[in-house]
Amino acid sequence: MTRRSTLGARNRGIPEATVARLPVYLRALHTLAERDIVTVSSEELAAAAGVNSAKLRKDLSHLGSYGTRGVGYEVQYLVYQISRELGLTQDWSVAIVGLGNLGRALAGYGGFASRGFRMAALLDADPVIVGERINGLTVEHIDKLEQIIADCAISIAVLAVPASAAQPVCDRVVSSGVTSILNFAPVVLAVPEGVDVRKVDLSIELQILAFHEQRKAGGPAGVEQEYLEAVDGS
Amino acid sequence: MTRRSTLGARNRGIPEATVARLPVYLRALHTLAERDIVTVSSEELAAAAGVNSAKLRKDLSHLGSYGTRGVGYEVQYLVYQISRELGLTQDWSVAIVGLGNLGRALAGYGGFASRGFRMAALLDADPVIVGERINGLTVEHIDKLEQIIADCAISIAVLAVPASAAQPVCDRVVSSGVTSILNFAPVVLAVPEGVDVRKVDLSIELQILAFHEQRKAGGPAGVEQEYLEAVDGS
Structure with missing residues (x-):
């Protein structure tokens, strides 16, 4: 018992x-x-x-x-x-969809490999980018998404696509059986139960810095005044 | 009292x-x-x-x-x-140092402006990149760092430089009076008391996804076995 x-x-x-x-x-x-x-x-x-x-x-x-x-x-x-x-003591195969500046930065980001994440596939819709070699991988056309997810046993999809493309790409990724999505596109993705989406907001750390900058400069404007009014009951 | x-x-x-x-x-x-x-x-x-x-x-x-x-x-x-x-109800002037893929992605990141962060200056050491226009700003040479920080009243410096360049750039930024630094370079920066550094680790959200992927697959390998040995006292 x-x-x-x-x-x-x-x-x-x-x-x-x-x-x-x-x-x-x-x-x-x-x-x-x-x-x-x-x-x-x-x-x-x-x-x-x-x-x-x-x-x-x-x-x-x-x-x-x-x-x-x-x-x-x-x-x-x-x-x-x-x-x-x-779960970082095993390797997770990651696909990056969207090889603009952010996707390229992520494809070359050293911090992933050391944490158990293996860049296994890169995909883009732009024919100029498809076929390019980035960090040892060839960029594949997004048309092959389903096949590549199966062939490379992709566990996690990273979406670094424009906002308008994010939901359609997300739907295809989910249909292919991927249940973990890291979303850099500035949209809220709709996914079925059982699919985890994490949305990255690159401004969060900047906001914490701003808090401290403001404190160094003497606190939020108006707070002291408002506070004194509150304690004075005036 | x-x-x-x-x-x-x-x-x-x-x-x-x-x-x-x-x-x-x-x-x-x-x-x-x-x-x-x-x-x-x-x-x-x-x-x-x-x-x-x-x-x-x-x-x-x-x-x-x-x-x-x-x-x-x-x-x-x-x-x-x-x-x-x-402190987001006022505008903070931000300088990005390093306009590789990540710096470019940050320069064009819509999430900053809507949170009170104004991209005020872009700097790089590469003569090929200096002079380029990115999101309405001209990339300036890193030699002008001190002058630009003063002229643009930079509050926050974003370092998207290679690891080897991060500490020297950080030292110059701090000498110029900047007390808030967002560091994307994979190094720990030494700064004097009173300077805030936030280090961004883009793999954190991936790690949270990995945790859930692992759970979906049945939990960390070996934990159940180790656990049963522990409760059995064997």
């Missing part, structure tokens, strides 16, 4: 918010590893990842990782644990 | 983890606004942003935003409140 209920807890899985933070921890850990740091306290790792340490410890406890009192976490082992949990 | 301590609380500011989630709420709210949705419950907004609703309510309470019982939050007003808090 105990065993069954514990297994049940396991099967309920990791909270989505924790999943979203695991790559952030992994990035911080890789940075520590690059500096040849062997162990890290939960406080240091939490600070590097921008969360509080209680949350970090709770997140990592979902992975069965509790660190050692007075020592902290072993950097390399925690990299392995998180990588395994995220 | 009460007033002073309350002001103190205000001045302690918003937790960093909340700041990091505000752009995510904003993205979700913009999506709702595009669908002409006028009000949203904390549960719906939390689900759209991938956090739990208690955390969302706590985060928004830092902005003095509590919603209305039984109605929720007004989408447009919450967009305004978060935008103001993040």
Whole structure:
């Protein structure tokens, strides 16, 4: 009975918010590893990842990782644990659709291969781009999408197409059995149940910088004034 | 006395983890606004942003935003409140250094202008690229970096340069008085106290997709086996 209920807890899985933070921890850990740091306290790792340490410890406890009192976490082992949990210890075959500037940048992005993502296919609709060699791959025509997804066993499709093309391409990708889509096009994609879409907003980090710039300059305009009125009741 | 301590609380500011989630709420709210949705419950907004609703309510309470019982939050007003808090209701002048594929993609990225970021200058070291017109701006030579930062009142520098060039460019940007840097180069930048650097890892969203792909395929390899050994004590 105990065993069954514990297994049940396991099967309920990791909270989505924790999943979203695991790559952030992994990035911080890789940075520590690059500096040849062997162990890290939960406080240091939490600070590097921008969360509080209680949350970090709770997140990592979902992975069965509790660190050692007075020592902290072993950097390399925690990299392995998180990588395994995220599914990065196996290779995922990725297709990029749309080889404009962004698609080309993504095709050449070193950070993918080191995280378990293998660029397996590049596709575009533009006859000028089709046939071009980019990072060792030949750009194929979008007409061959279904065949290439099957032949290359594509797990994840990256859409770097114009907004107007995104939904039709998405529909074809989904029809071909792909259930994970990374969307850079500035549109909300409609997909059936069971298909995961992540939308990338490149401006998010800029927004966090803007917050700090504003703080350095003395806080949001008007807030102090509004606040004083509120506390004065005037 | 009460007033002073309350002001103190205000001045302690918003937790960093909340700041990091505000752009995510904003993205979700913009999506709702595009669908002409006028009000949203904390549960719906939390689900759209991938956090739990208690955390969302706590985060928004830092902005003095509590919603209305039984109605929720007004989408447009919450967009305004978060935008103001993040400093997006004013324009920030951004310079992009490095006009390779990624820099070009960023220069043409529609998501920046709509969030209060104005592309004010483009710089590159390559004489072939210098002088080129990209999205209405002429690419200037990196030699003019200091002058352009002053002339254009650049607040945020985006580094899309090769890894080897990132630290020297960063040093020059910082010397010119810029205190916010968005770094796409795959290196950790050393900066003095008071300078904020955000590093973009384009693979983070892919990692979240990989987690779900793996779950669809039955969970991390070996976890179940290891787990059963652990509960069996064998």
